[in-house]
Amino acid sequence: MAGYIIRRCLQSLLVLVAVTMVVFGILKLAPGNAAQVMAGLSATPEDLAAIEHRMGLDRPIHIQYWRFVSGLFSGSLKPATFPDSMIQLVGRKLLASVELGFVAIVAAVLLSIPAGIISAVYRNTVWDYGVSILSLAGISIPVFWIALMLMVVFGGWLKWLPISGRGDLLYGLSILTADGWRHILIPAMSLTLIQMAMNARLTRSCLLEVLQLDYIKTARSKGLREIVVIMKHAFRNALIPVVTNIGLTAGMVFAGAILTETVTAWPGIGRLVYQAIVQRDEPLLFGLTVIIALFYQLTFLSVDLLYGYLNPTIVYD
Amino acid sequence: MKNIKRLFVVLIALSLLSVTFAVLADGTFTFATAKDATNTDALRGDDHASGMMHYLMYDQLVEFNPQTFEPAPELASAWSWSEDGMTLTMTLVEGVTFHNGEDLTASDVVFSFERMLDPDNASPQRGNYAWLTSIEALDDYTVQFKLDYPFVAALEFISLVMIVPEQAILEMGQEAFELHPIGSGPFKFVEWIKGERYVLERNDDYWMKTPLLERVVMRPIPELSVQALELETGGIDMVYEMAPTDYLRLQNSDDVVTMGVDGFSYTHFSFNLSRSPMSDIRFRQAVVYALDLDGATNALFPGNTASRAYGQLPKQSWANADEYLQGTVALPQDLDKAKALRAELIEDGVITEDQVFTIWTPTDAVRTSLGTILATAMQQVGFQVEVKPTEWGTYIPVLLRQGNPDGEWDIMILSYTGLFDPDYTLYKVWHSSHAFPGTNSNLQMYVNDDVDALLDQARRSGDQVVRKALYQEAQDIVLSNYSVVPVYIAKVMQATTTRVKDFILNPRSFIGLCNQWTNVYLDD
DSSP: OHHHHHHHHHHHHHHHHHHHHHHHHHHHHSSSOHHHHHHTTTOOHHHHHHHHHHTTTTSOHHHHHHHHHHHHHHTOOOOTTOSSOHHHHHHHHHHHHHHHHHHHHHHHHHHHHHHHHHHHHTTTSHHHHHHHHHHHHHHHSOHHHHHHHHIIIIIIISOOSOSSSOOOOBTTBSTTSHHHHHHHHHHHHHHHHHHHHHHHHHHHHHHHHHHTSHHHHHHHHTTOOHHHIIIIIIHHHHHHHHHHHHHHHHHHHHTOOHHHHHHTTOOSHHHHHHHHHHTTOHHHHHHHHHHHHHHHHHHHHHHHHHHHHHOTTOOOO | OHHHHHHHHHHHHHHHHHHHHHHHHTOEEEEEESSOOSOSSTTTOOSHHHHHHHHHHOOOSEEEOTTTOOEEESSEEEEEEOTTSOEEEEEEOSSOBOTTSOBOOHHHHHHHHHHHHOGGGOOTTGGGGTTEEEEEEEETTEEEEEESSOOTTHHHHHTTOOOOOHHHHHHHOHHHHHHSOOOSSSEEEEEEETTTEEEEEEOTTOSSOOOSOSEEEEEEOOOHHHHHHHHHTTSOSEESOOOHHHHHHHTTOSSEEEEEEEEEEEEEEEEOTTSTTTTSHHHHHHHHHHOOHHHHHHHHSGGGOEEEOSSSSOTTOTTOOHHHHHHHTOOOOOHHHHHHHHHHHHHTTSSOTTOEEEEEEOSSHHHHHHHHHHHHHHHHTTOEEEEEEOOHHHHHHHHTTTTOTTOSOSEEEEEEEOOSSHHHHHHHHHOGGGOSSSSOSOTTOOOOHHHHHHHHHHHHOOOHHHHHHHHHHHHHHHHTTTSEEEEEEEEEEEEEETTEESOOOOTTOOOOSEETTEEOEEOO
């Protein structure tokens, strides 16, 4: 087990190094440069050269790369469009994204798994159709549209919830204050709807598959009650694909749901990525991508470890 | 009796106090921005959002009246020009202090200009001040500008420079200053958290007057429709840019006051004159004949939220010649003429039947739609067209023809934001001295000696009537060449909640919350 974790960490490290190179390469390959955006149309070639020099863009490419990488880990790499340090800014945004993702995923899990079980057990009944229709809608409707509609209904018409932003914070978290909770509901609900839809459908189909296996027949023929058969014997085995899916989407949501965060002005990682792209802030974009990659690695590792708990036949070697 | 009188006085005093307190208690004015700022120092951040906060934190030497567009004194109480128009002497207001308590003197003014002109500081503004030879402090409250040549728009460029404290910046260093900027303006810097909020608080010692607002908060909300919703529900007090649909919808709202005025930014499309067939006037005319520009403007901006542009100057400009130009250069849509011109070009071998033309545009919805309208119109008369919406960071080098002196674009869509003086808008876009690949503003590479002569003459002339005639003639020559086709001037559309009082709309969309013309307050 320990050996497995160490090997996985080394793998992750390799992936991270590759990510830094690829991201840096893409930044440099994209036409134009950051100095150009800053200089605008009316700067003279000398001014442009001066700006490039100040941003270090006139140095050889491998030196620029090294400056980015070492700067990121030593903390000296600063965003081009914000005077403060990158770590502080990114940390704050990461907390906002994780918080939002956490609320959305917990809600999604709590709602979608029972919904999936119900529609599997009561297959081809009104319940099943209801869950299917809702899931289809959740998967098909774009998240930004859902967010906008929630804003119009709960913020504009009913005036129950604030439209956007994060509200009051305690220890950097919204979920610790009443005002913060009111703010998190709309973005969390829009994310939940999508997560829920996918999870419910996945739970349903996996459970149906497991329910047709022989050991379930055995369990039933032993005279076990149906609820015990489903919950104790079938459900746990059906969970693995569902957990994989939750893990994947968690990585995605924690690393910033760009659309949801942009529409609801939730100041998370996704919004920051969007801003960095629009303002062509290369150091920030670089730092963000690496940190997001790191986050994904951590999420995947935890998911892999969770498999072992769910299915003891999985052995790490 | 005496006691009652005293009681009365006390009561009145108390009620006055409570009124003042009521105004101050929730004096937080929040406005939304789609893009967040990029820098707290005017030297570096010259984007719109940063500029708005600079305007509230710093003072300038002169300012332009948002309604009459006349220069007005600010830190400079008076100024005078030498006979030859080459020297400008300004007297500063005495007793102005920065937010850190230090006096603002002539050396701060000199420092503020010189650090912008210093190539090592790499200010993106620097290119606009080629006319300025030197600036010098004659004494503590007098500064003198020496010009390279008489330049009519000098005051306007001077008005764009924010005055910063020399002593503080030298002591703190640039990086620390950007974290804790210090100005002399009506509001002081409190904090800026990128993507969340940018907060200023009242400068109680402001030299001009005491601001009525206690705090000013700029909140980044990327989606304009979400901004409008926030405004409607009172989550914010003001939006400074609006989609036409939101603007028209909110005009009927009881909770919101909408304001609109012709803006200073005109949108046009232009042709790359370095390439064939764009260099052939028949091609350019064919494209213009294919278009219904009135229809396009109305489709893009329902409810008259933009007006057709016939020239390149703002509607408010004293040199605006739109009425004249409408009669001389505007071409009505005529598909037959467009088709005939196209046939002629094919016959002469200038273009081939299936040649594909590229229309480049920025990625925003309005200008992308304009590109599509343009493409559809051209396709209607037989041209093959491809629209290329392009991110700004990629668009600029394409426009500037980096690595390709002839440019890879055929037709491009762009907007220019002018200043009050026509020189700024016309000279840099049309003068041949700006027509070379690299960094420049005459992107279509238009070169015409007559236009050069007219613009040079107008730049050096002090007489507004003479200048107006010169600019009209120059525009007439340029526009009848159809290398550039003005399309529309969009309205600056802003809105506040009803509790915001004394707000004056500025067509350049800077928000003056406390200046010589107004002092905004909240009435709850």
